[in-house]
Amino acid sequence: MDLVGRVAIPGGTRLAARFTDVPDVPMSRFVLRREAFYWLAILFTFALGTAAGDLVAEKASLGYAVSIAIFGGAIALVAFAHYAFKLNAILVFWLAYILTRPLGASIGDFMSQHDKTYGGLGLGTTKTSYIFLAAILALVVFLSITRRDQRGCARRRGRSARSAR
Numbered sequence: 103m104d105l106v107g108r109v110a111i112p113g114g115t116r117l118a119a120r121f122t123d124v125p126d127v128p129m130s131r132f133v134l135r136r137e138a139f140y141w142l143a144i145l146f147t148f149a150l151g152t153a154a155g156d157l158v159a160e161k162a163s164l165g166y167a168v169s170i171a172i173f174g175g176a177i178a179l180v181a182f183a184h185y186a187f188k189l190n191a192i193l194v195f196w197l198a199y200i201l202t203r204p205l206g207a208s209i210g211d212f213m214s215q216h217d218k219t220y221g222g223l224g225l226g227t228t229k230t231s232y233i234f235l236a237a238i239l240a241l242v243v244f245l246s247i248t249r250r251d252q253r254g255c256a257r258r259r260g261r262s263a264r265s266a267r
Contacts, residue, residue, distance in 0.1 A: 151203025
């Protein structure tokens with residue numbers, strides 16, 4: 103792993119950058135600091151997010167459905183605060199990003215586990231993974247076709263490019 107972390111990943115990134123016309127310029131301290139913060143946030147949300155979902159569902163004995171409601175409600179509250187009170191978009195992004203991990207872990211546990219204490223559908227990890235994969239692929243295809251995730255000019259350009267074919 104040490105070889106992969108020190109050589110293969112940075113080397114692969116440099117190689118990919120070379121073939122995608124990314125300028126070969128050393129990153130500034132500011133960019134490196136921002137990148138380090140981003141990956142640190144990713145690490146913490148993955149590690150602590152799953153633990154938070156399990157903590158609410160299992161250790162607090164609330165169950166998977168209540169855990170889903172708590173984290174889903176927290177995301178809805180963040181979205182409401184953004185639209186109603188014009189909460190900073192960057193703050194909203196990070197709050198929603200942090201809350202999606204325990205929500206996803208709770209949904210995954212609810213679908214895969216079957217426990218009389220915490221609830222669950224008992225589908226198993228394989229079926230649950232296939233369901234998540236199908237949902238993600240359906241969303242990607244839907245957004246690729248409709249372009250509902252794009253704003254203004256990008257959406258208009260996509261329509262005109264499709265209509266020109």
